[in-house]
Amino acid sequence: xxxxxxxxxxxxxxxxxxxxxxxxxxxxxxxxxxxxxxxxxxxxxxxxxxxxxxxxxxxxxxxxxxxxxxxxxxxxxxxxxxxxxxxxxxxxxxxxxxxxxxxxxxxxxxxxxxxxxxxxxxxxxxxxxxxxxxxxxxxxxxxxxxxxxxxxxxxxxxxxxxxxxxxxxxxxxxxxxxxxxxxxxxxxxxxxxxxxxxxxxxxxxxxxxxxxxxxxxxxxxxxxxxxxxxxxxxxxxxxxxxxxxxxxxxxxxxxxxxxxxxxxxxxxxxxxxxxxxxxxxxxxxxxxxxxxxxxxxxxxxxxxxxxxxxxxxxxxxxxxxxxxxxxxxxxxxxxxxxxxxxxxxxxxxxxxxxxxxxxxxxxxxxxxxxxxxxxxxxxxxxxxxxxxxxxxxxxxxxxxxxxxxxxxxxxxxxxxxxxxxxxxxxxxxxxxxxxxx
Amino acid sequence: xxxxxxxxxxxxxxxxxxxxxxxxxxxxxxxxxxxxxxxxxxxxxxxxxxxxxxxxxxxxxxxxxxxxxxxxxxxxxxxxxxxxxxxxxxxxxxxxxxxxxxxxxxxxxxxxxxxxxxxxxxxxxxxxxxxxxxxxxxxxxxxxxxxxxxxxxxxxxxxxxxxxxxxxxxxxxxxxxxxxxxxxxxxxxxxxxxxxxxxxxxxxxxxxxxxxxxxxxxxxxxxxxxxxxxxxxxxxxxxxxxxxxxxxxxxxxxxxxxxxxxxxxxxxxxxxxxxxxxxxxxxxxxxxxxxxxxxxxxxxxxxxxxxxxxxxxxxxxxxxxxxxxxxxxxxxxxxxxxxxxxxxxxxxxxxxxxxxxxxxxxxxxxxxxxxxxxxxxxxxxxxxxxxxxxxxxxxxxxxxxxxxxxxxxxxxxxxxxxxxxxxxxxxxxxxxxxxxxxxxxxxxxxxxxxxxxxxxxxxxxxxxxxxxxxxxxxxxxxxxxxxxxxxxxxxxxxxxxxxxxxxxxxxxxxxxxxxxxxxxxxxxxxx
Numbered sequence: 001x002x003x004x005x006x007x008x009x010x011x012x013x014x015x016x017x018x019x020x021x022x023x024x025x026x027x028x029x030x031x032x033x034x035x036x037x038x039x040x041x042x043x044x045x046x047x048x049x050x051x052x053x054x055x056x057x058x059x060x061x062x063x064x065x066x067x068x069x070x071x072x073x074x075x076x077x078x079x080x081x082x083x084x085x086x087x088x089x090x091x092x093x094x095x096x097x098x099x100x101x102x103x104x105x106x107x108x109x110x111x112x113x114x115x116x117x118x119x120x121x122x123x124x125x126x127x128x129x130x131x132x133x134x135x136x137x138x139x140x141x142x143x144x145x146x147x148x149x150x151x152x153x154x155x156x157x158x159x160x161x162x163x164x165x166x167x168x169x170x171x172x173x174x175x176x177x178x179x180x181x182x183x184x185x186x187x188x189x190x191x192x193x194x195x196x197x198x199x200x201x202x203x204x205x206x207x208x209x210x211x212x213x214x215x216x217x218x219x220x221x222x223x224x225x226x227x228x229x230x231x232x233x234x235x236x237x238x239x240x241x242x243x244x245x246x247x248x249x250x251x252x253x254x255x256x257x258x259x260x261x262x263x264x265x266x267x268x269x270x271x272x273x274x275x276x277x278x279x280x281x282x283x284x285x286x287x288x289x290x291x292x293x294x295x296x297x298x299x300x301x302x303x304x305x306x307x308x309x310x311x312x313x314x315x316x317x318x319x320x321x322x323x324x325x326x327x328x329x330x331x332x333x334x335x336x337x338x339x340x341x342x343x344x345x346x347x348x349x350x351x352x353x354x355x356x357x358x359x360x361x362x363x364x365x366x367x368x369x370x371x372x373x374x375x376x377x378x379x380x381x382x383x384x385x386x387x388x389x390x391x392x393x394x395x396x397x398x399x400x401x402x403x404x405x406x407x408x409x410x411x412x413x414x415x416x417x418x419x420x421x422x423x424x425x426x427x428x429x430x431x432x433x434x435x436x437x
Numbered sequence: 438x439x440x441x442x443x444x445x446x447x448x449x450x451x452x453x454x455x456x457x458x459x460x461x462x463x464x465x466x467x468x469x470x471x472x473x474x475x476x477x478x479x480x481x482x483x484x485x486x487x488x489x490x491x492x493x494x495x496x497x498x499x500x501x502x503x504x505x506x507x508x509x510x511x512x513x514x515x516x517x518x519x520x521x522x523x524x525x526x527x528x529x530x531x532x533x534x535x536x537x538x539x540x541x542x543x544x545x546x547x548x549x550x551x552x553x554x555x556x557x558x559x560x561x562x563x564x565x566x567x568x569x570x571x572x573x574x575x576x577x578x579x580x581x582x583x584x585x586x587x588x589x590x591x592x593x594x595x596x597x598x599x600x601x602x603x604x605x606x607x608x609x610x611x612x613x614x615x616x617x618x619x620x621x622x623x624x625x626x627x628x629x630x631x632x633x634x635x636x637x638x639x640x641x642x643x644x645x646x647x648x649x650x651x652x653x654x655x656x657x658x659x660x661x662x663x664x665x666x667x668x669x670x671x672x673x674x675x676x677x678x679x680x681x682x683x684x685x686x687x688x689x690x691x692x693x694x695x696x697x698x699x700x701x702x703x704x705x706x707x708x709x710x711x712x713x714x715x716x717x718x719x720x721x722x723x724x725x726x727x728x729x730x731x732x733x734x735x736x737x738x739x740x741x742x743x744x745x746x747x748x749x750x751x752x753x754x755x756x757x758x759x760x761x762x763x764x765x766x767x768x769x770x771x772x773x774x775x776x777x778x779x780x781x782x783x784x785x786x787x788x789x790x791x792x793x794x795x796x797x798x799x800x801x802x803x804x805x806x807x808x809x810x811x812x813x814x815x816x817x818x819x820x821x822x823x824x825x826x827x828x829x830x831x832x833x834x835x836x837x838x839x840x841x842x843x844x845x846x847x848x849x850x851x852x853x854x855x856x857x858x859x860x861x862x863x864x865x866x867x868x869x870x871x872x873x874x875x876x877x878x879x880x881x882x883x884x885x886x887x888x889x890x891x892x893x894x895x896x897x898x899x900x901x902x903x904x905x906x907x908x909x910x911x912x913x914x915x916x917x918x919x920x921x922x923x924x925x926x927x928x929x930x931x932x933x934x935x936x937x938x939x940x941x942x943x944x945x946x947x948x949x950x951x952x953x954x955x956x957x958x959x960x961x962x963x964x
Binding site: 080244 | 438439440441442446450453456457460461464465477478
């Protein structure tokens with residue numbers, strides 16, 4: 001927060017700073033649209049190869065229009081203003097396992113939210129932790145007792161899984177809106193108002209907050225994840241949100257209408273896929289149940305921060321988990337998404353197509369073609385690089401310089417690697433071994 | 438729906454959409470208008486090259502000019518004498534031939550960018566200025582004077598690499614060039630090798646370039662027999678597939694004529710200007726060395742070319758003076774081929790050696806002053822001129838480039854003469870036409886050789902004429918008198934002198950491969 005001194009010369013500096021920022025912003029946007037311009041030139045120039053290989057040509061055009069459409073929709077997305085007359089009661093539900101380092105801060109934040117005391121309750125679930133999580137829970141619960149209506153600490157002596165924790169919290173909740181927070185996520189004081197404001201519309205069943213990376217500056221991996229999180233929310237979720245068809249309200253910070261959740265909580269809890277009970281992808285699954293009948297939105301101003309893996313192996317395992325849940329839930333969503341708004345449905349099915357075809361296209365361009373024709377896949381790699389540059393530039397314009405260029409390079413590398421987790425995930429879909437962290 | 442369709446946002450999106458659309462269309466329009474059918478990626482590369490080269494040369498020339506001004510100012514202040522370039526008029530003009538200017542040496546025909554730049558800068562610094570075709574023609578016709586160090590620069594084939602690496606340099610140096618275009622090649626679609634018509638038009642619009650004809654389609658090999666073995670379009674009879682036989686003389690003539698005419702009309706129509714000069718493809722006299730089945734072919738081509746064009750370029754050979762002289766003006770003019778391994782200094786030497794030389798002239802062979810090796814082996818190392826016959830020949834011959842305009846002089850040479858006969862040449866018109874004093878053991882002959890046919894004008898026996906380590910011989914010409922000198926004494930005279938020209942030296946020995954001579958120095962004085 002800037003401290004304003006009532007000094008005229010200081011105001012002048014602010015103006016010049018403002019001008020400079022505008023100049024830099026304009027420069028950033030100029031660069032951004034120059035990239036789009038170059039991408040368009042590329043598409044025209046490679047028209048021959050597009051028209052000669054219809055399948056891959058369609059892929060090429062589709063992926064470009066899909067990504068550009070995401071930026072377009074995100075630009076057109078409009079959040080609604082806070083309605084001070086609409087103040088539903090909220091319950092914070094925090095399932096936790098072995099989170100002694102972060103759990104206190106997570107829960108402590110609930111005491112600082114800008115919302116009437118009596119309308120807040122907190123339910124934390126200790127899911128068979130082997131460390132001092134339970135102890136810390138009790139301690140912090142005692143600490144915030146006075147700031148909220150009630151705090152309940154639930155203990156599972158033996159680990160039952162996040163879903164059970166979330167379900168238990170939802171069932172025990174006495175208030176209207178259930179807000180799920182991860183045990184390593186920290187919300188901003190204004191987040192609650194920004195989450196609940198959407199529920200004045202009875203068609204809304206879930207709202208996702210905007211989560212940034214807490215440990216952004218730890219290393220290149222976390223910086224790269226910071227960009228991905230930012231883009232995933234600000235561009236992709238915003239685009240989905242226009243039609244109320246957000247496919248995943250993440251467990252780190254999302255709000256659900258309790259009444260609607262109760263309609264399918266048990267079905268969700270005991271969800272089975274390919275004969276095996278589902279342990280991972282709880283948030284995506286819950287959202288999927290919700291959007292069958294109701295709408296799920298994204299609230300860009302409901303801010304929270306979460307801790308992301310800073311070690312490569314942990315990161316890869318997380319990504320692999322997410323891929324598996326994505327496959328499962330996308331398969332399920334594909335059965336009813338066509339009923340929704342035409343644009344939302346088209347976007348969804350396009351994305352599914354693109355996600356599965358990308359590894360094939362990549363393989364063809366980078367492995368097969370060079371092997372057979374002895375030519376570098378310059379066009380493909382440049383196109384890929386331009387797309388990633390576009391995302392990175394977007395981040396740079398909105399957030400500012402933070403080694404974004406290096407992160408792009410890393411982003412590229414990881415995209416190329418992570419792409420392969422999808423086919424692998426398909427193959428290992430029934431394997432629940434990596435279900436836990 | 439949570440959609441913001443405010444006027445502002447829609448307005449901005451529409452604006453950006455149209456700007457992008459306009460940008461994309463404009464880009465391709467510019468590409469077509471500047472680079473014709475060149476493929477897009479190549480066009481980007483060329484655009485890049487153009488912009489960066491012009492910027493770079495502008496910078497370099499700015500720096501050079503600044504340092505020139507600075508050093509000139511300094512010299513002026515210090516009272517040093519300033520270097521003044523020759524203010525004499527040219528009496529002969531050289532023409533240079535290039536093909537492509539390439540980034541890295543890939544074959545022996547093309548000059549690298551580095552060498553080319555070195556060559557042009559060296560010439561410029563020594564005061565050489567390029568001329569246009571028009572200026573050249575007027576000079577040859579005697580209608581215009583040109584400064585002494587004037588030269589014509591030509592590029593054959595009409596390739597992209599003849600223009601893009603070259604023009605930015607020409608712009609900065611104030612040089613001009615002539616591009617010899619293969620008329621059919623310029624229509625090659627999506628070529629990254631040849632210039633497209635749009636680019637050639639742009640080249641002409643710079644005002645620094647002219648074009649000439651390099652045939653319509655006479656630059657590639659065509660079959661000269663049933664098996665399809667390739668021959669030279671302008672010198673060999675081609676195989677007629679349908680009739681399963683070689684062409685007749687008539688068919689050859691017609692084919693050649695049609696190509697010459699077609700090339701001229703195509704170029705004149707495409708660029709709306711007169712195109713009346715021709716560079717013979719594979720221009721060692723239309724590839725006479727490669728001609729396999731029709732010895733008269735090259736001559737017919739030359740004849741036909743003369744009917745279609747007013748000037749034809751061939752490559753010069755060591756049998757001729759390398760520059761072009763007004764007095765001998767004919768349809769054919771000669772060009773110096775710039776070799777791939779010549780740096781600036783070497784090219785400068787070649788060109789300065791060809792400038793008509795002044796008398797008196799002295800040569801101790803410490804540097805090569807322009808001795809043309811007509812045949813045999815010439816070695817100018819060790820401060821001597823060494824002449825040796827090839828293994829299968831009985832003689833070797835050299836003559837001095839730039840001596841063509843000498844009229845009245847006394848040419849004396851000191852040499853080591855151990856065997857065979859030694860000839861001092863005077864009035865050399867070319868390697869096959871000259872007068873000579875032929876010294877053999879005990880006898881001297883005055884001879885006139887025309888196109889290789891020798892006539893004896895006089896003969897004298899003198900026992901003092903004998904082999905030795907350090908003999909002095911001479912030949913003296915003035916008016917219609919030719920004299921042979923031994924030890925500075927005139928020992929033979931003739932009063933028939935139908936031609937004038939420069940000097941040369943020959944050695945002869947009946948035993949093949951043995952003729953050899955070493956000359957230590959020469960002196961030519963006006964007489």
